[in-house]
Amino acid sequence: MDILLNVLADKRINENITISGSKSESNRLLILQKLFPEIVIENLSDSDDSVHMQHALSTSDEIVDIGHAGTAMRFLTSYFAANEGRETVLTGSERMQNRPIEILVNALKDLGATISYQDKVGYPPIRIQGTKITTEKVQINGNVSSQYISSLLLIASKLENGLEIELIGKITSVPYINMTLSLLTQLEIKNSFEGNTIKVYPKKEIQKQTVVVESDWSSASYFYSIIALADVGSEINLSAYKKESLQGDSCLAEIYEHFGVETTFSENSISLKKVKASTKEILEIDLKNAPDIAQTIAVTCFAEGVACNLTGLHTLKIKETDRLIALNDELTKLGATISVTDVSLHLDKSSAIIKNIAIKTYNDHRMAMAFAPLALRVPIKILNAEVVTKSYQKFWDDMQQIGIKIDKL
Numbered sequence: 001m002d003i004l005l006n007v008l009a010d011k012r013i014n015e016n017i018t019i020s021g022s023k024s025e026s027n028r029l030l031i032l033q034k035l036f037p038e039i040v041i042e043n044l045s046d047s048d049d050s051v052h053m054q055h056a057l058s059t060s061d062e063i064v065d066i067g068h069a070g071t072a073m074r075f076l077t078s079y080f081a082a083n084e085g086r087e088t089v090l091t092g093s094e095r096m097q098n099r100p101i102e103i104l105v106n107a108l109k110d111l112g113a114t115i116s117y118q119d120k121v122g123y124p125p126i127r128i129q130g131t132k133i134t135t136e137k138v139q140i141n142g143n144v145s146s147q148y149i150s151s152l153l154l155i156a157s158k159l160e161n162g163l164e165i166e167l168i169g170k171i172t173s174v175p176y177i178n179m180t181l182s183l184l185t186q187l188e189i190k191n192s193f194e195g196n197t198i199k200v201y202p203k204k205e206i207q208k209q210t211v212v213v214e215s216d217w218s219s220a221s222y223f224y225s226i227i228a229l230a231d232v233g234s235e236i237n238l239s240a241y242k243k244e245s246l247q248g249d250s251c252l253a254e255i256y257e258h259f260g261v262e263t264t265f266s267e268n269s270i271s272l273k274k275v276k277a278s279t280k281e282i283l284e285i286d287l288k289n290a291p292d293i294a295q296t297i298a299v300t301c302f303a304e305g306v307a308c309n310l311t312g313l314h315t316l317k318i319k320e321t322d323r324l325i326a327l328n329d330e331l332t333k334l335g336a337t338i339s340v341t342d343v344s345l346h347l348d349k350s351s352a353i354i355k356n357i358a359i360k361t362y363n364d365h366r367m368a369m370a371f372a373p374l375a376l377r378v379p380i381k382i383l384n385a386e387v388v389t390k391s392y393q394k395f396w397d398d399m400q401q402i403g404i405k406i407d408k409l
C-alpha cells in the first residue's frame, strides 16, 4: 500500500493517543512467562514481532518462522537451545536470513548447545537440537547486538547452575541489557552486572505476579517529531508512560528539548508540548544507547533546519535494513545534504524540502514512521506503508487522528 500524506493549513494539534506496550519488554516477558508460568502480563504489545513471539512459543511445529522480528530470532535461539529434547529450525524473512547470529550461536555452543546452519554460515535459518545446559560461564562479544546477551540472560535462571557472562570489547545498546536485568530483578531473580561481568543465579519458581508493560517509547518518538514540527502551543498526550522507565529510548524527553518540545509526566501519561522554536544550530549526539530513534531524530533535524552529527550508529547496518544507507538515499531525494559512514551520519542545515517525494521503506517500519512527520511541512508519499505493523499496528489511524490526511495511491 502506497500512500500520500498531507496536512490541513492549521498545524496546531491537541490530541490524546494510547500506545501499545513496549515490544522489547513484551518479547522478554513472553519468554520469561514460558519459563515461569506464574507471570501474568498486562498491556502486552500488539506488534507483529510480539505476535510472532507468541506463536513461536505456542507451536509444536519443527519449523518456526519469526518474520522480521530480531528479538524473537535472538531470544528464541537460546530458548530452544536449552529446551531439552526439542528439535527446531528457526528461520525468518529474507532480511532476517542476512542478519548475523553467529556470536550468539558460538556462545551457546561453548555452553554445550547443538546448533547448525541450514544455509549460510553465521545466519538463520538454524537447526537447534535442544539440550540440557550445565556449563555456567561464557564469553561473548558485546559490540554487535545486545540482543545476543539478553537472549542468554533470559534463560539463565532456568539453567541448573545459572550463568556468568563475560562481555568482551565495548558494549552496545546497554539500556536493553539493563532492561532485561531489571525485569529479572522485578521477578526476584537474583543478578548482578559489575564491570564486564553479568551473573544470573538459578531460580526454580517465582511468586505468582502481574507485570504491567509500559507503552513503547520508540513508538513515542514519532509524536516527539510531530510536535517538534508543529506550531507553538501544539500538544499531544500519550499513555501509558512513566518517569522511571526501563526503556532507554525514554531519553527522547531530554533530546527533544533542543526542538522546543517540553515533556510533562503525569501519573500514567506524558504530555508533549511545543513551547518554542528549535534552539540548536547543530545537534551532536551519540546514539549507541538508543539506536532505534536515529531515523526519527535525523528526519526531525532535516525538517527543522538543524544540522546534526549522529554517532554510535554501528548497529544500524544490521537492522531491518541498512538504515544508514536508507536514510542517506531518502533524505537526499528530499533535498538534504547528508553523508554517512558505517558508524555515523552528518546532515547539513537544510533550507528547503522537495515536495511529493516517494519515500522507499525497505521493509523497515521505522523508515515509514520516521518520515511521516514531514507531512507537516510538505505533501509526501510513503511506499509500502503497511510495514509499520512490525512494531505499531494502528500507526496510520493515529496519524489521521492528529490531523494528517492520508490518500491511498
Ligand SMILES: O=C(O)C1=C[C@@H](OP(=O)(O)O)[C@@H](O)[C@H](O)C1
Residues within 6 Å of the ligand: 023, 024, 025, 071, 144, 145, 146, 147, 150, 172, 173, 176, 291, 292, 315
Ligand atoms: O533488546 C531489544 O529489545 C532491542 C535491542 C536493540 O538491538 P541491538 O542490541 O541489536 O542494538 C534494539 O535496536 C532493538 O530494536 C530491540
Ligand SMILES: C=C(OP(=O)(O)O)C(=O)O
Residues within 6 Å of the ligand: 068, 069, 070, 071, 072, 292, 319, 320, 366, 391
Ligand atoms: C531493530 C529493531 O528491531 P529488531 O532488531 O528486534 O528486529 C527495531 O525495532 O528498530
